[in-house]
Amino acid sequence: MQGAPGPDSWEQRAASLQIAGLTPLSTVDWPGKLVATAFLQGCPWRCTYCHNSAILDVRLPGVVAWSTVTDLLRRRRGLLDGLVLSGGEPTRQAGVVAAAREVKEAGFLVGLHTAGAYPARLPDLLPYVDWVGLDIKAPAHLYRAITRAGGDTTTADKAFESLRLVLDSAVDVQVRTTVDPTVLTDADVADLGAALADLGVRDHVLQQVRPDGATDEYAQALARVPRERLHRG
Numbered sequence: 080m081q082g083a084p085g086p087d088s089w090e091q092r093a094a095s096l097q098i099a100g101l102t103p104l105s106t107v108d109w110p111g112k113l114v115a116t117a118f119l120q121g122c123p124w125r126c127t128y129c130h131n132s133a134i135l136d137v138r139l140p141g142v143v144a145w146s147t148v149t150d151l152l153r154r155r156r157g158l159l160d161g162l163v164l165s166g167g168e169p170t171r172q173a174g175v176v177a178a179a180r181e182v183k184e185a186g187f188l189v190g191l192h193t194a195g196a197y198p199a200r201l202p203d204l205l206p207y208v209d210w211v212g213l214d215i216k217a218p219a220h221l222y223r224a225i226t227r228a229g230g231d232t233t234t235a236d237k238a239f240e241s242l243r244l245v246l247d248s249a250v251d252v253q254v255r256t257t258v259d260p261t262v263l264t265d266a267d268v269a270d271l272g273a274a275l276a277d278l279g280v281r282d283h284v285l286q287q288v289r290p291d292g293a294t295d296e297y298a299q300a301l302a303r304v305p306r307e308r309l310h311r312g
């Protein structure tokens with residue numbers, strides 16, 4: 080990000096967000112909180128199991144105005160604890176910093192779902208964030224097999240750099256791993272858990288992969304995995 084915007088441009092930056100969808104009330108997107116969730120358009124990665132494939136294209140415009148999100152928060156003050164910025168990959172868009180700032184200054188909590196694809200955004204963004212749900216998808220050497228983007232370690236480098244930044248920031252974080260049994264063995268999952276603990280992660284959750292929303296190709300690959308190898312998170 081090119082430094083902090085001047086006071087007059089914060090609103091414009093938030094208004095520039097491409098937002099693909101808005102869930103007005105969620106009890107699951109931030110454990111223990113009642114939130115609205117905004118799904119920001121676009122992601123540079125193409126994970127095997129992604130169930131948001133319809134919102135990955137960065138060229139598509141948003142379909143929900145930022146003012147719709149802030150109007151919802153205003154109407155639901157006292158009911159909602161906060162807003163979760165999800166995606167897609169919400170850190171892709173520069174306007175996410177101004178959006179988080181606006182929500183925080185309005186007195187709501189701000190949650191962030193990210194896979195850590197843009198660590199350079201985090202120093203500007205994390206001061207306005209109260210909780211992060213961070214996807215760490217695999218041990219570094221297996222990252223590309225899941226994200227299907229970047230070089231051998233590029234996506235892993237970005238994700239683990241984001242993890243370091245979040246841990247250093249002391250923002251509350253839950254690290255999540257969706258266990259892709261077409262890539263990860265039980266030993267890989269155990270290795271990852273140990274590596275994360277060594278890095279200082281105290282809350283690591285394993286999630287079961289779901290075929291709904293994924294490509295037909297992936298659903299078929301998943302169907303060939305023996306039942307005993309499916310993680311049941």
Ligand code: SF4
Binds near residue numbers: 131
């Ligand atoms: S990082 Fe998330 S949104 Fe992007 S492709 Fe992977 S699962 Fe989908």
